[in-house]
Amino acid sequence: MDRASVYSLPVLRPDESTSENSRLHFQALFKNFIEIFRLENAFIYRDQLRENVLVQNYYLDVDVAHLISYDESLAHRLVNEPAEYIPLFESAIRETARSFLLLSLPTPPTFQLQLHSTSNLLTLRDLDSSYISHLVRIPGIIISSSSLSSKATLLTLECRNCHSRKTLPVASGMGGVTLPRTCDRVAMPGEDLEKCPLDPYFVVHEKSEFVDSQKLKLQEAPDAVPVGDLPRHIELYADRYLCNRVVAGTRCTVMGIFSIFDGGKSARGKAADVAIRNPYIRLVGIQTDTEQSSKGNLVFTEQEEQEFLEMARNPNLYESFANSIAPSIYGSDNIKKAITCLLFGGSKKILPDGMKLRGDINVLLLGDPGTAKSQLLKFVEKVAPIAIYTSGKGSSAAGLTASVQRDAQTREFFLEGGAMVLADQGVVCIDEFDKMRDEDRVAIHEAMEQQTISIAKAGITTILNARTSVLAAANPVFGRYDDMKSPGDNIDFQTTILSRFDMIFIVKDVHDPTRDDTLARHVMATQMGRTPAVPQPEQGMGEWSLAKMRRYISYCRSRCAPRLAPDAAEMLSSQFVQIRKSILAAEKSAGERSSIPITVRQLEAIIRITESLAKMQLSPVATVEHVKEAMRLFLASTMDAVEQGAQATGELMAEVAKVEAELRRRLPIGWSTSRATLRREICGNRGFSEAALERALLVMQRRETVQMRNGGGSVFRSGV
Secondary structure (H helix, E strand, C coil): CCCCCCCCCCCCHHHHCCCCCCCHHHHHHHHHHHHHCCEECCCCHHHHHHHHHCCCCCEEEEEEEHHHHCCHHHHHHHHCCCCCCEEEHHHHHHHHHHHHHCCCCCCCCCCCCCCCCCCECCCHHHCCHHHHCCEEEEEEEEEEEECCCEEEEEEEECCCCCCCCEECCCCCCCCCCCCCCCCCCCCCCCCCCCCCCCCCCCHHHHHCCCEEEEEEEEEECHHHCCCCCCCCCCEEEHHHHHHHCCCCCCCCEEEEEEEEEECCCCCCCCCCCCCCEEEEEEEEECCCCCCCHCCCCCCHHHHHHHHHHHHHCCHHHHHHHCCCCCCCCCCCCCHHHHHHHHHHHCCEEEECCCCCCCCCCEEEEEEEECCCCCHHHHHHHHHHEEEEEEEECCCCCCHHHHEECCCCCCCCCEEEEHHHHCCCCCEEECCHHHHHHHHHHHHHHHHHHHCCCEEECCEEEEECCCCCEEEECCCCCCCCCCCCHHHHHCCCCCCHCCCCCCEEEECCCCCCHHHHHHHHHHHHHHHHHCCCHHHHHCCCCCCCCCCHHHHHHHHHHHCCCEEEEEEHHHHHHHHHHHHHHHHHHHHHHHHCCCCCCCCHHHHHHHHHHHHHHHHHHHCEEEEEHHHHHHHHHHHEEEEEEEHHHHHHHHHHHHHHHHHHHHHHHHCCCCEEHHHHHHHHHHHCCCCHHHHHHHHHHHHHCCCCEEEEEEECCEEECCCC
C-alpha cells in the first residue's frame, strides 16, 4: 500500500470480466456490430446513428438479418431472450454514440432499439404459451389506438414522516410497480430514529423519469379469419419513438416481445385468478404495409417486374383479365370488364387549392335474383389485394364507418374503425344493398365521394380515411325488374346515392331458349368438374391464377398513375355534352325527371374508367382508344339503365294517351261509372294494360278532369 504505484481493485465479480457469457462481453459484441458492420463499404448503422443524433432522434433501426449474418448465436440469444439482451443492445448504442458523437455531453440520453425482419411470420392464432418472452412478428390491422400517456421508468419516492428519498426502477411494458409499505431509512450513529408508519411513501413527480407510451389493438386481417370464427385481437404496448406511428385502419406487421400482465379485476368485479395473466406484445418495431410496398424491390422481384411488363404489352390483356374474373360464371362480359376497371382504379388527384378528387370506381349491380351477383362480389373479395365483404342487413352505420368504444381500465373513449376504414385503399363489397336501412346507407355517402369519414361522437371529433371502392349488389323493389315501370319505380334508392356510382348495371334474367341451353350446359360442366365452356381470347395467356391477378393489380396500382391526353380530353367533353342533350330530350318527352341522374360526377366517372384502362396496360397517358372503351362501358351500364326507363316510360305514355282519349269518349261530363266496369271494358275488351289505365286516371285526376268517389270505387267525370 505504501508503494508509489497506482493501486487498482476489481469491482466486478470475477466471472463478469473473464467469462465469455458475461453481460459486458455481449455489450461489447453489440457495440462492435454497430461500429464495424457494413454493406458495400457503407457503415450503415454507424451512419444511421449519426444522422439520427443530429436531428435528435435517439433510436437505431436494426435489421435482424444483418445481425444474423454478423453473429448467428448473438441473434439467436436476442430472439429467444429479448428482455435480457435488448437493454444490453441499447446500452451499446448509447456507448457508441458517446464515443463517436456525444463527447461534449456527459450523460447522453437513453437510446431505443427498433428491430425489423422479413422472416418468421406468425399469425395471431399461432401464438401460444411457448412463445412467451420471445420475439414474435405478426401481421394484422390496427383497429384502435389510445391517446398518448406517460409511463414512469424511474420513480423518486419520499417518506412523509422522515422526508428521506429513494429511487425505484419500473420495468417497461404494461406491468405496474408496487410501492414499498415500510420506510427503510437507516439511522445514523447516535441518532434516535423514530419508526415511520405503514405506507409512508409518495411519488415526487418532478424528480421521476417518464417516457411516452401508447396502447394499440391489433386484429388479424379479415382474409386470414376462418369461416365461422370471430377475428382475434391482441393488445400492443408502444413506447418512446414507436408511439403515434399508426392510426386505426393501418395494415402493418409488428415485431415485439410476447409478454403477459396481470389483468387486475375480472369482468364480474372480483379479483382475477392469481395464476391467470393476459397476453400482450411489447413493441420493438412496427412496419406499415405502405412502407413495405414503397421500397419496391422488397415486394416485387426483378423477374416478376419483367413478367408484368411483358403482360402489359400484350394487346389481349384487357380481354384476358376480364375473362379471368369469376370464370365459372357464364356471360356478364360488360360487368366483368367493369369489375376489372374497379380493381385497378383511376388516378387520385390533389388540386392546387387542396381539393382531392377520388380515383376509386364504384359499381352497382341491380337485378333479378339468380344472376350471380353475390358470386361476383365473393370473387372480388378473393382477388382484390385488400377487400372486405359485408351484407346489407347485417351492417349498421357504425359497423361500416366507425364506432366509439370505452377502455375498460382507463374509462377513456377511443375509436374503432369499421369496414370502410379497415378496407382503406381496397374494395368494400356490400351485398343486399337494398335491404340496408336508409340511415345506415346515408352514412356511406361521404365515404363514397369525399373518401373520408367524419366522426363527432362522445367528445371525439375527427376525420378517418376511407379510400375505398364500393361494389354493391341489390334487388329491385318488387324482387324482379318490371319493364313496365320506370327505373324510379324499380329502384328504391335516392338520387343522392345513385349519382355516386360510376357504373350502374341492370341485370335481367331474360328468357331466351338458345341462351338458356348454353347456360345449362355451362352449369352442368361446372358441377361435374369439367372445364367450363368460357370463351378464351385468341392469343391470350389463358386463365390467370388468383395470386398472379392480385400481384399484378398491386403492381399497377403502386407504379402507374395515368393522365388524359389532350385529344382524349377533348373527345370526352364533347361526348358528355351529347349525353346531357339526349337525357334532356328524353326527360322532355317523358314529362318527368330521370331517376338515374347524369351529372358532372358521371363525367368524372368516365375519366376514372379511362385512367383505369390505361393503368392496366401500365401506360402513363390515357389515349382516345381508352376513352372509346370507357364510353362503351358507360353507355352499356348507366346510360342503358336510363334509356330502358325512358323507353318503358315512352311506350307507357303513348298507351296512356290512347287510354285517356278512350276515357273521354266513354265518360261524358257529369257521368260516373264504377272502376271495375272501366277496367273490364278498357283492359279486357280493348286490350290496354292496367298500368296505362291507372296512369291515365291519375293524370286526369291531377288535371281535375275526373274525381274518385266511394273510396276510389267509382269514377266521376267532372270537367273538360
